[in-house]
Amino acid sequence: MKSKVLVALTGIIAMLVVPLALAASSIERVTVQTEGAGNSVGTATASALSSAVAQVNGAELASTTLSTELTQTLDTNAGSDFAAASATVEAIAQRTKGLVQSYRILSKAENAGVWTVAVEATISKYARSEQADRLRMTVLPFRTHSASQGATSGRFVTSLTAQLTSSRKFAMLDRAFEGERQSEMGVLSSEGTSMEEMAKLGNRLGTDYMIVGVIDDASIHTQSTELAGRTLTAKSATLSISYRIIDAPTGQIKMADSWTGSMAGDAIDSLAAKAADAISRQIVDSIAPIKVESVLGDQLYLGQGGASIKVGQKYRLLLAGEAIVDSYTKESLGRQEIEVGLIEVVDVQSKIAKAKVLKSSVNIAEKFPTSTFIVRLQSEAAKPAPAGVSSKKAAPVTALKQKVENDW
Structure with missing residues (x-):
């Protein structure tokens, strides 16, 4: 009985962990090195950390409020050795609610009452x-x-x-x-x-x-x-x-x-x-243009799906040839498109579509690994026009x- 309960609990934990892992995947950690200056070590460190946030996430997040939070936290520990004060690092992480994950001071120097501090900081960044x-x-x-x-x-x-x-x-x-x-x-x-x-x-x-x-x-x-x-x-x-x-x-x-x-x-x-x-x-x-991404016998898998492709639509199958360049502008005009067949869409999914080959003048499976095939919708002129x-x-x-x- 206990083993069954343990298995059940393990399954529940697994179901909870997977969504959490997926949710956390949108935040990544970026480590950067920056410098800051101020009239105290705390102020200079706060300036350096604020610059690190700006470098990673932009100036919108490196606001005056954040700089004030950093300065207050660091000035509270002004008497400590910042390079080794783990309590201060933890305090910064808590005060910034995880935005500044951690940091360490690389160097600090004072000149005419102005401190310059170099830090290496790990900053949270939204992964687009x-x-x-x-x-x-x-x-x-x-x-x-x-x-x-x-x-x-x-x-x-x-x-x-x-x-x-x-x-x-x-x-x-x-x-x-x-x-x-x-x-x-x-x-x-x-x-x-x-x-x-x-x-x-x-x-x-x-x-x-x-x-x-x-x-x-x-x-x-x-x-x-x-x-x-x-x-x-x-x-x-x-x-x-x-x-x-x-x-x-x-x-x-x-x-x-x-x-x-x-x-x-x-x-x-x-x-x-x-x-x-x-x-x-x-x-x-x-x-x-839509490409043929995979070939399996007389079935072709197209690199586009969704609402833009419909079952029953017929596409011209084209073999991509040499590049064509404008003689005057030297700009690309595209590539030769050699019509080699006709296909019909038989299944559409969100990302891909499957089509069957209706006719072909080449061995598609044989040419596919080294050649590029694209498809273009059969023109309306080639089909009977709906009345009206x-x-x-x-x-x-x-x-x-x-x-x-x-x-x-």
Whole structure:
């Protein structure tokens, strides 16, 4: 019986430890060396530790309040040997609530009443997600010509953001809920929050590219026709959007295009979703076209999943060839794309999709280890168009980031 209880307790402890380990993984420890100056050893040490915090986490955390906390703690132990006073180190860790994990004094010197202290300090730092290293994009509210188009603009921006996020190729930054984010950051900086948690402050990301644009037209047209003494009424919706991708630091326009679609009825929302799907695909195809990541017989695993890929969609299978360089600008124009087959998506997961090969002119499994295969959605022109629907698709553009331009 005791053994069963012990096993049960062990299982419970294991379940508790795993989440705690995962929760703690967002905080890492960074050791740095800094110097500080002041009219006492305590003040100079406090200055050095404050500089260490600023070096690791930014000036937002190395505030006057923190410096005061450090100075008060160190001045309390002014008579001790700071390099060996473990009680002082522990006091600092407690007073800063874990932000300054530990430190040791490397050297101290006095000149004309001014002390200079060099320290080696271990500071808590918020470990950002690896996704933050992706190309960063922000979809900003699209401008409108009338107040009635505001709802359409909001739905389009929301849908475009969701599509680009699900591609998992970019770090999509939110600007729509900035107030809520600021409120949460205010909680982190309030009294009672551990400074180790406060390490999350000062980590706001800046965007690389802004996606902006204008809703040029979002209208519903009604047409009446007299037939055999009766009046027949038909509605059609039209949506026209122009957009740009702008390099945030320089303001340079990296891409500009437009999309126009129409549909029978008054389904402007459906057109907004269709526009978001087409534009997001154009952006992804330009920067990071979908690659074949694994081959198993006639099954291909694609490096993209989520809402942007749907079961039943057919993609052209392309073999990447030589790089193409513009003769005038010497910039990369992409690479040769040799069509070698056709595939159909049979399963979609959050990060990957599985497709079956419908036809192929090469032995994919044989070439795959040393060759790069990409896929592009079969054009609408190659499929029967749904009744009452027409659209204008954006033309191919060059990649937005130099690293990607060198490949595609």
